[in-house]
Each structure stands twice: as structure tokens, then as C-alpha cells.
Amino acid sequence: MLDNCCIDFEHSLQILNTDHSQKRPTKQVVRNREDKHLREERFVDLPVDSARPFGGQYGWVSPFIIEIRRALGLSENQLPPNNPELIPMLVEKAAQGIIAEGKSMGKEQEANKIAKILTAQKNSKVEDVWKCCVYLYTLESFLYKILNKTMRLIGSKEDEQNWQSKIHTLGPFGLLLWDDPINERVVRNETLYRGVKLEPEQIVTYQNMAAEKKYGSFQVFSSCSRNRELFEEFGNNYFIYHGCRCCFYCRCQSNVRIS
Template sequence: MLPSQSNPNPWSESEPAEWSHYSDLETLIIEGAYSTKQPQAILDDYYIDFKQKRQISNIDSNKQRPIKRVQRKRDDKHLREERFMDLPVGTGRSFSGEYGWVSPFIIEVRRHLGLQPDQLPSKDPQLIPMLVEKAAQGIITEAIHIRKQREAEKLAEVLLEKKNKKMKEVWQCCAYLYTLESFLYKTINAAMRLIGDKDHEEVWRSKVGTLGPFCLLLWDDPYNTKVTIEKTLYRGANLKPEQIAAYEEMAKHKNEYRSFQAYTSCSRNRKKAE
């Protein structure tokens, strides 16, 4: 694990050193380069020079920061806060309507790919190579718009290694990639949380062709063969007053149901969610 010094002036001798860790995906790229004895690790905004122990800007070589290599344990609390935090959307509520077991996003993905409702990679392994290839390319396409191509290429590389594997192994890989701290889960969530918002319908539909194949692979969980009911899960989030009011109104109608359309982080432990 390589943190970089994050002081406003990283070379100051009078200020106490402050260190910031790289994201999961950046760390994966850096460690991959380090373990194969490459002199540098190239990231989207900067590169790491292992010999000089420097982080150097890709566009201005004068912008440098010291780095150091340490081992640390994952900070679960920090990561949980990141994933529990609602991304900003243009709606007064943070949930969607009752759409049944299959999300409208997944339905549109299947239509886009010309698949029948019962055509799933968990049931038809011949679909796996095609879906993995489309998922990898879609991730790269989305990343180009936000200048995260290096990160996307790493995600695609890891995913493509599973192209000819069985669905359980492919799904495990997709779940692993989704849980990494990276642009991927944020981009997917930002799109899928717009489902049900008529003012932004064209936004989430525009992601069907790029993010859709990956989402289909992640949704088609081969381990989840039985519907789980009567289970309480907890989720903490910062909500606006109008969003809280929407939940209060929903609670008045006990026979009605609502849904989270994005892949939503929850916990069985209320204390962790809070």
C-alpha cells in the first residue's frame, strides 16, 4: 500500500506530514507495476516513480509529492461511509417504485442485447464470453468521459481474464471489481438511482449499452437461488428533509412497497450502518 503526502506543501519541514492512501484500484495498478519490477506505475492523473519515491503529475513534472510504502488494514468505517452516502440525484426521494424482482435497467439491458427473459449467463454459459467482452469495453467507454481510462483498462484486464470461466467465477470477479473503491460503482449508482425519475430517464437509459453488460453479470448471481424474505438490513445515509418526508409518507401505507434500484450497500449490523 502506497500513501502519498497530502500536505498543501509536501516539502515543508515545519508542518507535520499528512498521508493520504490511494484508492483500491489505484493501489491495484501500483502494486501490479511494483511486483513486476517496472520503474513506474502510470495512473490517470500522475505516475509513480518507484526509484525516486515520487508521485509526479502527468501534465506538469514540477508537481511532485513524496510517497512511501506501508502495510495497513482496510478501514471499514471509511469505506462504509463512502458507499452509504447517497449520490446527488435530481429527485426528492432516494427510492423508486415497486418494479418486482427485475430492475427496469436490467430489463432494458436484455432488450438491448436481444436476449429473452430466460436467457441469462447463469443458465446459458455460451453468453459469458460475449457479455464479458461487452462489459469490459463498456467500462472503458464510460471511463474515457471522466478521464479514468487507466483505471478502466485495469478493470477490463481483470475481468477479461475470466472470459472463458464458469459463471460463479465470473460473478465473483464482478462483485470484487464493484466493491473496489473506484469510479465504477459510483458511475453505476449515479445512473441506476435515476430510475423512476422522469426528468432524468434519458440519462440512465444512455448507460444501458455501456454499463449494462457488467450490471447484468453482477445481477445474475448464481449463488442467490432462493428469494430471501423477512430479513432486516440497515443502511445509513445523509438525507434531505424532503427525502425523509417521502419515507414518512411511505410508512403510512403498510401494503405498499418501494425499492432501491442501484446496487445498495447494507448491513445486518445496525451499529455499523450508523
């Protein structure tokens, strides 16, 4: 059972939940686990509201995370790795928030499934909870889309109330995902890539920022790769991130096709 339809495997049909007379044939295929195809929407979208080149300068901690901590009544040092006793509460609140967002988007079945997977880790170690959150975030679901859509608004005065309105529903999951308890060792001189589709005027904006040595930030959880060739098939430009695991600077470069 899906949110909009159900699948009749016996007769290979997809049936609309609201009108069972609406049917269409389906085909079962065996998925190749070696398939490395990237989902373009996840890896190419501009990681900020298209009206702005960056989300502003906020330092290491995002305003989103700061507001989440305040909403939960947590101090600056009260984070999951340092306070594992917080995990059950955060997981429960995260699951409830995911379900609430799913209902509002007509994705209740999907949200319940995600919440069930997450709550199963409620009494697990913080490392296992974080791995679960990463797994859920990388699924093709409404969750990463609405979380990214919300965080892209950070830095826009006009949209401040919009992203802050999601603190109670998306915040607990965002906090669990943000606070990585595993990769604590600083890795320096790392380079990551992300494809992007830019309009000519946007390219000029980034070029001017680079020339003037201006800085900004991307507030979303951005999907990147160490393999540049993966992104040269997408978009018309790509960002090159240089730095260490905790802090990167980036530059924009036009795509060069590799034959």
C-alpha cells in the same frame, strides 16, 4: 502509472502526468488487512436521486435489466446462469463498455485494469465471473460510482434518456452483476442496514409513506450490512431492510448512538 499521475517509488514522489514539474511527496504504509473501516460514500449515500424518495414500483426485475436484455437481443429466460455460452460475449461487451466509460471520464488507465481483470474470466464458470464482477464493483473506482449514478435516475421521466444512454456501455456488466448464480436459495427473515443522510423534509416524506403504507424501490446495487452498529456512526438515519434475499421492504429510523 495512474490516470492523473505516476508514482516514483525510488524517490517517494507523486508526479502529475501533464506537468512533471508538479510533484509532491508520498509515503508507503503497510495496510492492516483487519481494518474494517467502511467507505462512507458507498454506504451512506441515498440510493436514489435526492429529489425522489423511491425509484418507483417495478417488481422483481429492474427496468435497467429489461432494457439491457432488449439491447443485447436476449429473451426473458436468456440469462448467464441458464445460458453459460453467453458468458464470453457478455464479458467482452462489459469490458468494452467499461473502457468506453473510463475514457469519457479521464479514467482510461483504471478502466483498462478493470477490463483486464474481467476478461481474464471470459472462459470461466458463471459463478467465477459473478464473483469477479462483485469484486470489481466493490473496488474504490469510477465503476461503482458511475453505475450507481446511472441507476439512481431510473423512475425519473426527465432523466430517462440519460440512464438509457448508458445501456450499451454499463449494461453488460450490470447484467452480469445482477444475476447472482450462487445464492439461489431463498433466505427468509433477513435484516440488513444502510446508513443515510437525510434532510428534515426527506424524513417527513418517508414517515408519511410509512403511515400511508406506500411502496417504492431502490434501483441501485446498494451496499448494506447485517451489523447495525457499523452504520450508527454514519449519517443521521439508517434504513432497515426486512425480508428475504429476493425481496426486502425497508423503514427509516433515526440514529441512536451506542456508547
